Amino acid sequence: MNPNPQSAIPLYFQIEQDLASLIASGVLAPGSQIPSEEELVQKYGVSRTTVRKAVQELERLGLIEIRRGKGTFVRAAKLTQELTALTGFVEDMVAIGLQPSAKLLSKETVPATEEVARQLRLPIGTEVMQIRRVRMADDVAISLDETYLPLGLGRKVVENDLEVYPIFSLLEGKYDTPLLEADYRIEAVSADPAVAEALGIEEKAPILLIERVSYSLDQNPVDFEKLFYRGDKLRLTTRLQRRPSPIPLEALPRIASKGR
Structure with missing residues (x-):
C-alpha cells in the first residue's frame, strides 16, 4: 500500500x-x-x-x-489459565503448547515479614528461604515469581537447578511433600520498578498479582508465592455454580427503599 x-x-x-x-x-x-x-x-x-x-x-x-x-x-493472544485446579507454571504452559523456561534471579535466607509469617504460620522474623525467578513462555517473560518456603525445606529445594525443575515438582517428587490445595488472592496492581525491570515492561504497567498459599498434609502451609503476571499476557477463567439466594424475592423492595 x-x-x-x-x-x-x-x-x-x-x-x-x-x-x-x-x-x-x-x-x-x-x-x-x-x-x-x-x-x-x-x-x-x-x-x-x-x-x-x-x-x-x-x-x-x-x-x-x-x-x-x-x-x-x-502481540500474541493472551494465555488463558483456568482456575479449576492447583497447577504450576510449567504444567500450564505445556498444556497450551508453549515452551516454559525460567531465569533464577536470587535465592537467599531472609527474615519473615509480617505477611510471610502469617501465610506460613511462623513467628515474625523467622528465617525463611526466598526464591525469585522470571518465568517465560517461548522465551517471552510472563511472570515474576517470589516464593517463600520454610527454611529447612527451602534449603533442600535450592540445592537443585531451579531454572530446570519447578518447585512444585521438587516438593512432590523429591521431598515427599504432597500439595493438596491452595488459597488464591488476585489483585490488579501497577508494576513497581523492580517488577517492571524483571518483566521488561514499563513502570506502572498493569499487572496481576496472585498470592498463593499451598497446603500439604494436615493443612500445613509449605509454600507462599507472590506471582506478578503481565496484565497483557494472562487471562484467568473459572466456572461458578449458582447457590440459592439468601434474599427472598419479597424482601427486595424493602432493601431497595433503604438505598434511596
Missing part, C-alpha cells in the same frame, strides 16, 4: 491501518517481528515521525509490543 499524501486521512493513520490489516490477515503472525523503523520509512516513503506515530498507535491498541533491545513484535 502506498500512502496518499493528498488524502484527508492522516498519513500515520493510513500506515497504521495497513499494518493492522496485515496483522488481522495473519501476514504478520502473532509473535513475529514487524519491519524496523528504517524499513517502514523505506516501504511507505514517509518520515520517521510518521512511522513512529503509526507504531505508537498500534501499541496503544494492543496489536504490537516493543521488547527492549529486541524490536517490535505482533
Whole structure:
C-alpha cells in the first residue's frame, strides 16, 4: 500500500491501518517481528515521525509490543489459565503448547515479614528461604515469581537447578511433600520498578498479582508465592455454580427503599 499524501486521512493513520490489516490477515503472525523503523520509512516513503506515530498507535491498541533491545513484535493472544485446579507454571504452559523456561534471579535466607509469617504460620522474623525467578513462555517473560518456603525445606529445594525443575515438582517428587490445595488472592496492581525491570515492561504497567498459599498434609502451609503476571499476557477463567439466594424475592423492595 502506498500512502496518499493528498488524502484527508492522516498519513500515520493510513500506515497504521495497513499494518493492522496485515496483522488481522495473519501476514504478520502473532509473535513475529514487524519491519524496523528504517524499513517502514523505506516501504511507505514517509518520515520517521510518521512511522513512529503509526507504531505508537498500534501499541496503544494492543496489536504490537516493543521488547527492549529486541524490536517490535505482533502481540500474541493472551494465555488463558483456568482456575479449576492447583497447577504450576510449567504444567500450564505445556498444556497450551508453549515452551516454559525460567531465569533464577536470587535465592537467599531472609527474615519473615509480617505477611510471610502469617501465610506460613511462623513467628515474625523467622528465617525463611526466598526464591525469585522470571518465568517465560517461548522465551517471552510472563511472570515474576517470589516464593517463600520454610527454611529447612527451602534449603533442600535450592540445592537443585531451579531454572530446570519447578518447585512444585521438587516438593512432590523429591521431598515427599504432597500439595493438596491452595488459597488464591488476585489483585490488579501497577508494576513497581523492580517488577517492571524483571518483566521488561514499563513502570506502572498493569499487572496481576496472585498470592498463593499451598497446603500439604494436615493443612500445613509449605509454600507462599507472590506471582506478578503481565496484565497483557494472562487471562484467568473459572466456572461458578449458582447457590440459592439468601434474599427472598419479597424482601427486595424493602432493601431497595433503604438505598434511596
